[in-house]
Amino acid sequence: MKEFNWSKYSKPLILVAFVVILSILRPKAFLSLNNFSNVLWSVSVIGIMVCGTIFVFLIGGIDLSIATLCAFTAVVVVEITHLLGDTPVAVCVGVVAALAVGALAGAVHGLIITTFHIPAFLVTFATQSIFLGLAMVLTNNKIVSCTVPAFTAIGAMKILGFPLPVYFMLVMAVISWFILRKTVYGRYVYAVGGNSMASAISGIHVKGVSIGCYVLSGLTTALGGIVLASMTQQASSSTGSGYTNDVITAGVIGGVSLLGGEGTVPGAIFGAVLMGLLNNGLNLMSVPSTHAGLVKGLVIIVAVAFDAMQHADQSKKKARKVKKRGESV
Amino acid sequence: MKRLSQTAMRRLISIGMLLVLVALFTILAGFGQGKFFSSANLIEVVRDASVPAIIGVGVTFVIITSGIDLSTGSAMALVGMTMANIYEYTLLPFKVMVLIGILVGLACGLFNGIVIAKLHVPEFIGTLATMSIYRALTYIIAIKDANGVIKSQPMTHSQYVWLGTGVGKFYYVIMAMIVIVLIGQIVLKYTRYGTNLYSVGASRKAATLSGINVEMTQLIAYVITGFTVAVGAVFTTARLQSATTAIGTDFEFNPIAAAVVGGVALSGGSGDVIGTTIGALFMATLENGVRKLDMNTSYQYVIKGIIIIAVVIFDATYKARMDKKAKEQGAKEGLE
Amino acid sequence: MAGSTILEARNIYKSFSGVPVLQDVHFEVKAGEVHALMGENGAGKSTLIKIVTGVYSKDEGQIYWEGKPVEINNYQDCQKLGVACIYQELSVIPPLTVAQNVFLGREPRNGPFIDYGKMNRMTQELIDRYQFPLKPTTVVDNLGIGQRQLIEILKGLSQNSKLLIMDEPTASLSGREAEMLFRIIEQLRSQGVSIIYISHRLEEVYKLSDRLTILRDGKNAAVLEKEEIIPAKVIETMIGKVVDESAGSKKMLHSDDSAEVRLDVKGLTDATDRFRNISFQVHIGEILGLGGLIGAGRTEVVRAIYGIDKAASGEVTLDGKKLNPSPRASILEGIGFVPEDRRNQGFIPLLSTTRNVALTNYDIIKKNGAAISDADELDMSRRAIKAIDIRPSDPDKQVGVMSGGNQQKVVLGKWLMRDLKLLIVDEPTAGIDVGAKDEIYSILEELAQNGVAVIVVTSDLQELLRVSHRILVMRKGDIVKEFKNVEVTQAMVLAAGQGVEQEAEK
Structure with missing residues (x-):
């Protein structure tokens, strides 16, 4: 009688299937440690970012400014490093400043959204333009390169064969997982996303919890921006373009509901890794990156439609039951 | 007791915002030849507003059903690139090329409609996905030069060039906008389908009870958007006299922003095409005016974002106040 | 005033997961009467109404419409017969006008276009006939709850409904709105429309109803004629005469x-x-x-x-x-x-x-x-x-x-x-x-x-x-x-x- 619980095992199964398919199609190229570390390196920025934006998704919000905030903070860290004389100390100040900018941006999002009850979609759409403009202002609309060793180390240094960003991703995932899974704040985030009215009646400060989520999203976006700038040894207003979609896609594939209340950090990281494998696989198959969107888009539609169908099945069954039993739902 | 209805008030506010913006830029960027407030520039503003306004018709329909379409920019690029392929590789006449372009637009809309109305993928995610699909397809069919590098495809067919012009300064794209906007408004206000759009957006349950086919209403709205996207793509490539893979990048938010500024609520069930058109004019004025301020282009983005936030906050507080007032009024008056 | 029987439900039985909710219930509405339905919470009122409107299926019994046996399986069946239900959670569409709401999905057309002139005229005729305080062209957004309820009623009447079911219609109305509704109910009755009026409020029931059916524990407790509707008696019947501590x-x-x-x-x-x-x-x-x-x-x-x-x-x-x-x-x-x-x-x-x-x-x-x-x-x-x-x-x-x-x-x-x-x-x-x-x-x-x-x-x-x-x-x-x-x-x-x-x- 036990039904196979698809939703529980589907994610690891998809990953395994992916690995198997790629191993068969491109055994030599895919199954090397080097490639493995490459995959992780390329997913690390998405992974870092999704660790914070998952908070926003969990309360039913969205952040369309990820890409340009990433650019803006990347520019901030690079410009400050230059301004203070390219010393390791300057790099530190730059990093702190960029993180502060990210947190502040998130706070502004949260404040506007909760105070005026405006859809997150609109607010972050507008700030997206603002961050882009600010990044362009700071760089004079040019690419600013930065080869200060202390800075490039962030993206390039390897420990035990894996680049530093991979460890960043892991640390962020652990922190994010810890907050969501272990702290009172994390419990409140799920509660607010699941039912904000019941949360308020249970004494939760809904507005404060929501603003916190946007701040965390801003922070990880900034960290992503710093890492990306360091990896590419440069920053410009187009740093991180495309990342908004990638991060949202990673979340959605990872089972994070954009309606709020559902989703886990391991799921989101899974989404990021799958995106990375997808990118890597397409790359190994010599599919240009510009074509990858086709596959990514179809993957999202199939994943979500499948999910929606299961939900519809359940509610249909329930509706039939109600008609028969006359339960009030 | 003559009070303006809320919809009429909202219309006055959008027009007011547009006029304030025009006045603001007239003061800041000056008037006279070559300045912001000159006949040539104002026509340019209307021309810039035309494509967002045309696509805004479809997007308005979709938003009224409480949906959203994020794929318009990519679909535009796909339509443009399809036509570029026909232009480059076939000898098909101009009219057939445009017709196929429009069919591609309709197909994009149909696909969106199926994903959302039939597969029940949430609007936001669904069109976000098709946005990357259409963009990727554009790249896949993009025309490459001898070295295999994607190139911008010039399209200098005489009829095409003609389409980018007009009767004097009265560009054909402006005429097309006027015609499509009027048709859109008539469909919205004078046909059953238009009424159904509002019903579906305001209350799916009530619409179903009244025998309205909710899924079909949604699906058709996306198909109509596909059509307007195709028209927009034809005029955009005609104006540029070329097709590139970059057409419509970040465009998708323009018609949505136009709709919001023009009083179309993202929650569905309210607003109209004329409102969105005013919103498109607002956005075009904003872009143009900021450009005419003679400052670093970078600041344009900052100012644009700040003004959108200001408008949205103003709109939200105004609506909250009106709702409260209406509630109090209702509680106090009861029936007259 | 009341004439022949328009709706009759005979020997209705219904149980949910083995628990009987309605047992051998009879219910009869005559043409042109306001028939109140009362009972404590859980007495079976809403179950009975849901059976009549096709939301629930009955286990046993038969429903007759104008003397003929009928099967009602969904709300559409109900509408075809001429029964309209005024929903508690209103189903009007706020951005549309009164006339658009009344004729939603059935708009008179001229070619592909809605004939607003005709539609507004038809709505005005209805409004005049029943003297509703409404205008066809008002946008519903600007109306209070009471008037929205009237639109629902008008919608029912526009489909030539002979029977309106109102479930706690005054629950969210102000005193003045309720007064207006009562006046309109009187009006409808004088025009020969039957009304099933479900309410907890005795004062309304005394004031309005021609007859009253009381349910208690899923069974018929009484059917009272107008002159029998006395507060003390109604309360006693609803609660049960046996004064039993347990x-x-x-x-x-x-x-x-x-x-x-x-x-x-x-x-x-x-x-x-x-x-x-x-x-x-x-x-x-x-x-x-x-x-x-x-x-x-x-x-x-x-x-x-x-x-x-x-x-x-x-x-x-x-x-x-x-x-x-x-x-x-x-x-x-x-x-x-x-x-x-x-x-x-x-x-x-x-x-x-x-x-x-x-x-x-x-x-x-x-x-x-x-x-x-x-x-x-x-x-x-x-x-x-x-x-x-x-x-x-x-x-x-x-x-x-x-x-x-x-x-x-x-x-x-x-x-x-x-x-x-x-x-x-x-x-x-x-x-x-x-x-x-x-x-x-x-x-x-x-x-x-x-x-x-x-x-x-x-x-x-x-x-x-x-x-x-x-x-x-x-x-x-x-x-x-x-x-x-x-x-x-x-x-x-x-x-x-x-x-x-x-x-x-x-």
Whole structure:
């Protein structure tokens, strides 16, 4: 009688299937440690970012400014490093400043959204333009390169064969997982996303919890921006373009509901890794990156439609039951 | 007791915002030849507003059903690139090329409609996905030069060039906008389908009870958007006299922003095409005016974002106040 | 005036999962009459209506329309016959005009275009015929609830409905709006339209109805002609004549006046006038029942005490300490609150029993640094599950998929894990099966024995009598009656809530 619980095992199964398919199609190229570390390196920025934006998704919000905030903070860290004389100390100040900018941006999002009850979609759409403009202002609309060793180390240094960003991703995932899974704040985030009215009646400060989520999203976006700038040894207003979609896609594939209340950090990281494998696989198959969107888009539609169908099945069954039993739902 | 209805008030506010913006830029960027407030520039503003306004018709329909379409920019690029392929590789006449372009637009809309109305993928995610699909397809069919590098495809067919012009300064794209906007408004206000759009957006349950086919209403709205996207793509490539893979990048938010500024609520069930058109004019004025301020282009983005936030906050507080007032009024008056 | 029988339901039986809800019920409506349908909560009124409108299928029996047997399987069948239901949750479309709403989906057309002239004329004709205070071209957004209800009625009439079903139509109307509705009901009756009028409010039923069918425990209790509709008689029939202690229709109230005052409410007044100048006290170990009709302002009062809504004026003190009006502060002071709207306000459907029970209690759950002790959280959940027998007993079960009774136990359970001084429960057993009801009553009684003050808001008279030590009755935003240290019957409470003089008791 036990039904196979698809939703529980589907994610690891998809990953395994992916690995198997790629191993068969491109055994030599895919199954090397080097490639493995490459995959992780390329997913690390998405992974870092999704660790914070998952908070926003969990309360039913969205952040369309990820890409340009990433650019803006990347520019901030690079410009400050230059301004203070390219010393390791300057790099530190730059990093702190960029993180502060990210947190502040998130706070502004949260404040506007909760105070005026405006859809997150609109607010972050507008700030997206603002961050882009600010990044362009700071760089004079040019690419600013930065080869200060202390800075490039962030993206390039390897420990035990894996680049530093991979460890960043892991640390962020652990922190994010810890907050969501272990702290009172994390419990409140799920509660607010699941039912904000019941949360308020249970004494939760809904507005404060929501603003916190946007701040965390801003922070990880900034960290992503710093890492990306360091990896590419440069920053410009187009740093991180495309990342908004990638991060949202990673979340959605990872089972994070954009309606709020559902989703886990391991799921989101899974989404990021799958995106990375997808990118890597397409790359190994010599599919240009510009074509990858086709596959990514179809993957999202199939994943979500499948999910929606299961939900519809359940509610249909329930509706039939109600008609028969006359339960009030 | 003559009070303006809320919809009429909202219309006055959008027009007011547009006029304030025009006045603001007239003061800041000056008037006279070559300045912001000159006949040539104002026509340019209307021309810039035309494509967002045309696509805004479809997007308005979709938003009224409480949906959203994020794929318009990519679909535009796909339509443009399809036509570029026909232009480059076939000898098909101009009219057939445009017709196929429009069919591609309709197909994009149909696909969106199926994903959302039939597969029940949430609007936001669904069109976000098709946005990357259409963009990727554009790249896949993009025309490459001898070295295999994607190139911008010039399209200098005489009829095409003609389409980018007009009767004097009265560009054909402006005429097309006027015609499509009027048709859109008539469909919205004078046909059953238009009424159904509002019903579906305001209350799916009530619409179903009244025998309205909710899924079909949604699906058709996306198909109509596909059509307007195709028209927009034809005029955009005609104006540029070329097709590139970059057409419509970040465009998708323009018609949505136009709709919001023009009083179309993202929650569905309210607003109209004329409102969105005013919103498109607002956005075009904003872009143009900021450009005419003679400052670093970078600041344009900052100012644009700040003004959108200001408008949205103003709109939200105004609506909250009106709702409260209406509630109090209702509680106090009861029936007259 | 009333003529031939238009709708007749004969020998209707219906049971839900083996529990009979309707047994051999007869119901008959004549052309051109206002036929009221009354009964206590759970008497089977709404089930009967849902069978007539095709929402539920009947187990046995037959429905006749104008003398002919008919099958009604859905709302469309109903409309075809000429039966229209005026929904409680209004189904008008706010951005459309009155005329557009009335003719939604059936707009008269001229080619592809809606013929607004014709449509507005047709609407105006209807409006004129029934003298509704509406204009065809007004956008519904600008109308009050009362007028929106009239549009629903008009929609029914435009389809030549011969029978309108109104379920608690005045529940959300102001006094003046209700007056308007009554006038229109009179009008419709004089035009030969039949109306089934379901209401808890006796005064409305006396005023309007030609006949009255009373259901009790799923059976016909009486069909009264107009001249037989006397308040005392109706109340007696609804409750059952047999005055039986165990059935909970009568109770001797006892208050322990020596107990200290726990909660003191002074002059609490609402900003939007839903309640005025409310003052009362609750003692340690006392269960105070708040009775009255739905919409009397009881929920609003307890929400203000707990701090969800802020009162315009007045003061609330707990053990002599002035309370800060916020849920957080109330919780920390030892107040618990079980809201009326369980599904929307009571719990987080996606989360497990454990997470729901722990939600208000993280201040007392052990932590290692910043990390919640999962063991302690789970332990609390297990204790709650054991204490009030939550089923399924799996602490990881999503609360959203549980039965109503168990959901309510989860909502209640979280408060039992704290040191409570005061517990407020609003309609604690609405939509819950009998077994779970009894369990919830004994939990409340146990709490009171342990010194917790309890406020119970309930519209279920039997429940009110069963659990309360003392009863306050509210009506239209005021406390109108206190029952203390007296023998009280359901009829007395009902009469007080209805504003009917005390002739009901002998």
